[in-house]
Amino acid sequence: MRVVILGAGGHGLSLAYHLVKKGINDISMVEAKRINYGSSGRNAGRYRYHFYTKENVEFAKEGIPYLLKLCKDLPLNPLCMKTGYLWILDDEKSKDVISRAHSLWSSEGVGGKFLPCNDFDFLKIEEECYLAPQDGSFHHDYLSLGMYEAIKDHVKVIIGEAMRLKVSGGKIVGVEVNGSIIPADVVAVTLGAWTGHFMKRNGIEVPVEPEKKEIFVTEDLKFRVKPLTISKRIYFSHTLKGEIIGGVEDEVPRGFGELDISVERSLSFTRTLRSLVKGAEGIRILRGWSGYYEMTPDHSHIMGFSDSWPDGLYVDAGYSGHGMMFSPYSGKIMADLIADGVKNKFTKIFSPQRFEENKLIDERMVI
Ligand SMILES: Cc1cc2nc3c(=O)[nH]c(=O)nc-3n(C[C@H](O)[C@H](O)[C@H](O)COP(=O)(O)OP(=O)(O)OC[C@H]3O[C@@H](n4cnc5c(N)ncnc54)[C@H](O)[C@@H]3O)c2cc1C
Secondary structure (H helix, E strand, O other), rough: OEEEEEOOEEEEEHHHHHHOOOOEEEEEEEEEEOOOOOOOHOOOOOOOOOOHHHHHHHHHHEEEEEHHHHHHHHHOOOOOOOOOOEEEEHHHHHHHHHHHHHHHHHOOOOOOEEEHHOOOOOEEOOEEEEEEEOEEEEEEEHHHHHHHHOOOOOOOOEEOOOOEEEEEEEEEEEEOOOOOOOOOOOEOOOOOOHHHHHHHHHHOOOOOEEEEEEEEEEEEEEEEEEOEEEEEEEEEEEOOOOEEEEEEOOOOOOOOOOOOOHHHHHHHHHHHHHHHHHOOOOOOOEEEEEEEEEEEOOOOOOEEOOOOOOOOOEEEEEOOOOOOHHHHHHHHHHHHHHHHHOOOOHHHHHOOOHHOOOOOOOOOOOO
């Protein structure tokens, strides 16, 4: 089987990793820029079980233990750590969303606790908080590059932009890159935020759109903010080195643009951080970066294939800002599907066909 994987981020690398483990030995990865150039090298490296929909909680209940296991197996250490997530319930919307979600989480065995925020010695506010102790952090680069390191002698990496799918008799036969056709029996599209754009160019509608997000890292402050803390305006946590890392919670118009950072958002981040965290009164930004969330209409991912597509074409994308944590598990599901024809229950739930069938998964917890 000749497999061509488009995009060398966490999802493409995980698919390649799992295909190599199955003994598939003709795998090419096509990457427009460099390995880990996209969101997989630009995220906050946090994992959680806590989603708004049952489907995503159940996916996380399989996917997070799988991530934690892989952390121990890779040749690089992704530093997986249980830190918790802490929601500051500072408006009616967050109170409502968390109260509804709490009963689902409890029934799924991942319930958290409502507590006064001043139980946490790093916070200087009087609101109510919600702690989900099961969640945590990892290092996104070591996760992607650890998967790459494990398989680099078994895959061919082609640097170039994938342009056109080549189809004959209703089947995938190749893909055009750098003006040549790479022959393929299977093309797997793991292009993150670029997925919708690539598929549209090939006459196929897959609703994934980019939404630019910025992350800031402050100068060092003694390590105290263990959980990822989420307020209505910002989210933040500590890095192991002692910096505070986080971003602003705001809606940004969708679309591609410059991957830069803005002075306004960096100021908004530090202002809010200073008002919430003890000892952070004069804290400043040390560095920052931006990347794309890969948004779908229901903020849930798309995996598998559609009956209306050419045979041999697969997609795994659209994680809407929470895809790094799921890259190990989704790569396994996709490899089982592609190599062995095994349809995991999640390939039905998160199928690309759900948009035509109006079976949306209304995920409201995009952080
Ligand atoms: C600021 C920010 C914070 C985030 N925080 C978290 C978090 O805490 N936890 C979490 O789980 N997730 C988080 N995410 C989301 C996570 O980063 C993504 O869901 C995940 O990295 C998507 O991985 P991917 O492999 O699908 O896509 P990507 O990593 O984006 O990879 C796609 C690749 O395709 C390449 N490409 C594009 N077009 C072409 C083409 N035509 N031909 C060839 N190659 C092409 C790109 O160069 C890129 O390398 C965050 C994202 C951002 C931006």
